[in-house]
Amino acid sequence: MKTLEEAKQAVIDDFSMYDEWLDKYEYLIDLGKNLEEYPEDQKTEDKLIKGCQSRVWLDSKVEDGRLFFKADSDAIITKGIISLLISVYSGRNPKEIAEDDFGFIGEIGLKENLSPTRANGLVSMIERIKELARESVGHEPQGEVLTAEDAKELAPLYDNVIMAIKQVYDPEIPVNVYDLGLIYELVINKKHEVFIKMTFTAPTCPMADEVLAEVKKSVADVPGITGCEVELTFEPPWDQSMLSEEARIELGMD
């Protein structure tokens, strides 16, 4: 698969073959006609992109940590535009999509050459793609395919990260957040970015923000780690059965 930059360059190259905008439209129409079919029964209201003059449906799914799009429109040039976006972005890491600036659209002059209503439509399409990508970030590392080498390489990092998390204590109970069972998910991807999903003993914890920041900092300081994201969740709610063996002993519960 091409890298994101290569895919963008390919579109820029394709577009630059034509001088006239009529020919560029012709190219977009072709792309539109060849876009993979979108099932009629999935053209539902929630898949419609708001802000386009024509109707545009966009749907996505995460597979193996990558985000795939499919789309349709009743207007063929719009369909060509969305097809072009899909050819560049579909099948990529959601984080990469969410963080992209989509600047190459400006480079091919697409936005400037659309009617204002359609230019707004294009902006809405890009926004929707980014939104779907953002929603998928955090779900994505679990799906990453790890080879045996990868797993071996990541194993010591896991140990060190857990050690780092164990440095952070609950503000009310004298047990660290790891042994308290507050860490619901811990994933390190191939780029050595850490994704943590954690909770608190009660949704009203007044120190929540400080604790989250502390976890993040402590993990980010682990040598070899390139980034850390901590997501707060209360699903499922924490209860005492989540305490580790050490914590139970510590608290004299057994």
Next chain:
Amino acid sequence: MTINDIRDMFPALGQQVYSRPLVYFDNAATSQRLENAVRRLDGLALGANANIHRAVHKLASDATEEYESTRDAVRDFLNAESREEILFTSGTTASINLVAYSFGETFINEGDEIIVSEEEHHSNIVPWQLLCERKKAVLKVIGIDDEGHLKIDELKTLLTSRTKLVAVTQVSNVLGIVNPVKQIVNLCHSMNCPVLVDGAQGIVHVGVDVRDLDCDFYAFSGHKLYAATGTGVLYGKKKWLEKMVPFMGGGEMIGSVKFTGTTYAPLPGKFEAGTQNINAVPTLKDSISFLSMINKDDELQRELRSVDEYMYSSLSQIKGENEVRLFGVPRGTERKIPLYSFVVQGAHHEDLALILDKMGIAVRSGQMCAEPLMDRFGVTGMVRVSLAPYNTMAEAEYFIKSLGKAVSMLA
């Protein structure tokens, strides 16, 4: 006079878009401006610029003269009985909202009924919905048949003793058919119900004699009539305007202001609160003289008719796989203004407009501020081509050829 002579009066027509000569076919949205109108606007802004009515100095009296002589010209143009029945507004939308508020506050009560038609512009729907919400009144709708004619028979059954106003368009901005407004007015008056006519499109191609039509209100915009933007007119019968409460309060609309109670100025001032569009309103005089000039030029009218006929017959003849479906098909002696809304089988309206744009042709696509009408015909939008007296046969031929090319690109 020929169409080419007319073109010389509209400097904007000489420009190129994407290195092609501009073909401007979106006149129903807004027309191009008369050079005379722009020069007058300029002259007033840079010369006789003073607030009207309020001061005794020379500039103020010149500006007032320009403004008030426009009222006389419009009165004459519409054949209204008196100049007090001519109110200046910012356009059709403002005119209709004025009536919806002032007539509504004065005459509409809970359970009363207002009737509009299915082919109205949003401007002649939403103000009535707002009024109905405010007053707990009921909005009823006259339907349209498959060819785009108002179902007058339905109006007969909708009209009741509770109907307080009927608001219909003289010509729909989508269908282009000249509605039988005279028949509607007679019918409504036989039930003692007043009628507002939306003349935004009608004034441009048909004109009006408000005394002959006997309508109670008539609204139109200057910008579709070759004049400056932000100008418009509301004609209202004196017997209504006198009773209606003011729309906006402010300067100029008052008799005397006291904290114990304020009295209002006599008509038309009562409805012209605040500083008016004093530089622009006088450009309506240029529209009026332009229209009277072209209307009496038979040679020009013949030439315009032949362009119109060519467009209509060419579009009607596109059959087969990519058939053109025209909306608003006149029957018998019915008139249609040179405005054609259509869909092409197998080609989306927005795609067509976009490709035509690159060919230098400006057309409209989408719902055209008439969503209920789009729903009525089961389409998400249409392409609309609307002509003005400066559109030539050569432009029409180029358009028909370009449309064919655009369709073949898309099919």
